[in-house]
Every structure is written in C-alpha cells, then in structure tokens.
Amino acid sequence: EVQLVESGGGVVQPGGSLRLSCAASGFTFDDYAMHWVRQAPGKGLEWVSLISGDGGSTYYADSVKGRFTISRDNSKNSLYLQMNSLRTEDTALYYCAKDSSSWYGGFDYWGQGTLVTVSS
Amino acid sequence: EIVLTQSPGTLSLSPGERATLSCRASQSVSSSYLAWYQQKPGQAPRLLIYGASSRATGIPDRFSGSGSGTDFTLTISRLEPEDFAVYYCQQYGSSGLTFGGGTKVEIK
Numbered sequence A: 001e002v003q004l005v006e007s008g009g010g011v012v013q014p015g016g017s018l019r020l021s022c023a024a025s026g027f028t029f030d031d032y033a034m035h036w037v038r039q040a041p042g043k044g045l046e047w048v049s050l051i052s053g054d055g056g057s058t059y060y061a062d063s064v065k066g067r068f069t070i071s072r073d074n075s076k077n078s079l080y081l082q083m084n085s086l087r088t089e090d091t092a093l094y095y096c097a098k099d100s101s102s103w104y105g106g107f108d109y110w111g112q113g114t115l116v117t118v119s120s
Numbered sequence B: 001e002i003v004l005t006q007s008p009g010t011l012s013l014s015p016g017e018r019a020t021l022s023c024r025a026s027q028s029v030s031s032s033y034l035a036w037y038q039q040k041p042g043q044a045p046r047l048l049i050y051g052a053s054s055r056a057t058g059i060p061d062r063f064s065g066s067g068s069g070t071d072f073t074l075t076i077s078r079l080e081p082e083d084f085a086v087y088y089c090q091q092y093g094s095s096g097l098t099f100g101g102g103t104k105v106e107i108k
Helices: none
Strands: A003-007 A008-014 A019-026 A035-041 A044-050 A058-060 A068-073 A079-083 A094-101 A107-110 A115-120 B004-007 B010-013 B019-029 B034-039 B045-049 B063-076 B085-091 B097-101 B103-107
Touching: A003 A094, A019 A035, A019 A094, A019 A115, A035 A068, A035 A079, A035 A107, A044 A068, A044 A079, A044 A094, A044 B085, A044 B097, A058 A068, A058 B085, A058 B097, A107 B045, B010 B019, B019 B034, B019 B085, B019 B103, B034 B063, B045 B063, B063 B085
Parallel strands: A008 A115, B010 B103
Antiparallel strands: A003 A019, A019 A079, A035 A044, A035 A094, A044 A058, A068 A079, A094 A107, A094 A115, B004 B019, B019 B063, B034 B045, B034 B085, B085 B097, B085 B103
C-alpha cells in the first residue's frame, strides 16, 4: 500500500525558514517524480515544485522560485521542501504527491498534508 | 504561465443527474498533460482522469474526460451521493504546472 506522510509544518514568523519532509512507502521511490502542492485555507490547489526520480531535475512555481528548494533522499525514501524567506501568503496545507510517471502523468497518491502558518 | 479557467464555479444538481464541468486553457495544452482531481472536505485530492480521457485506477466509469487544445470537459454521467465535491483540472506545460480554480458540485 502506498503511503505518503508529511511532517515539519508549524508556525513561523515572516522571513523565517522551515523544512518539510515526506516519508514514502509502498512503491519503488526512485522510479517516480514527486511533487509538493499547497492549499491555502479555504482556497484552491497550487502546485509548488517537482523533482525527478533521480533528483537531477527540479521545477518550481514562480511564486516560490529562489526561496524554496525541493530535494529527495532515495536511500531514505524521503522527499523534502526547504522553505526560506517565508511570507504570510505561504500559509497553507502542504501536500506531497507521487507522480504516476517519471516526470508528469498526474498525481496518483497524496499525503494528508502538513500545515504551515506564517504569522508574526 | 497557462491559466486554467473552470466553469461553472458551482454546479447545483440532484443525485442521478448528469454533471458537465468545463476547463478552458489560456493556451493550447497537450492532451497527454491534462488531469482531473476530486477533493472532498478535509481530504486530499484524488486523481480521476489523466491524459485528458484515461480513468485512473479504481475510478468508476460514470466519470469520463474529453477535449483537446484549449477546451476540456469532465462528465459525471449519473451523480452518486459520494460525487458531491470540488473538482480541479490540472495541466503540465513548458511554463510549469497549474490547477484550475475548481468547480464545486453541490446537492440541489
């Protein structure tokens, strides 16, 4: 059974940093691209970042480019999102999602999310 | 960036009725890179359709996707009580991935 479990969310002041983690199990982790997607309270979905199965290729939404860094450790079946220079508009529930392919084919499994609140 | 506009914003229907949801792109989207998701309150999204028209594993055949270029449609042939939810389209292109704003299907 595929499982994705996010952690690392919390309350942080504007300008601060946070590192999210996603522990994956139930599939061959390095065969698939992985994503971070966020959802502000009461709002729609926003794609944040994508990383290829081998970690060699990454892609970011313009809204986070230069501030967030996606990475993965295939030996630990784990996905990460380092978030720096956080803004109030980064407040959201952050999901990790597994792609159905090695780059993009739709997100076939999602975690339950970890909440990030940026507030002074 | 390709903008996806979903309409209507809210669809009020009764169980058993047919639902037709629209997703219009600001530029042409490859059909291979268009997906639909369902999200219920308090839950993570679920993949329904990928490649514009292929059902994901375990998705009932009352869900179907169609379209090409800039106009895509998700159809639910006969609404079941568990289908009342928010639906999002998503695309992948050279300028990144984007989601539409969502269509809420509510019980009339």
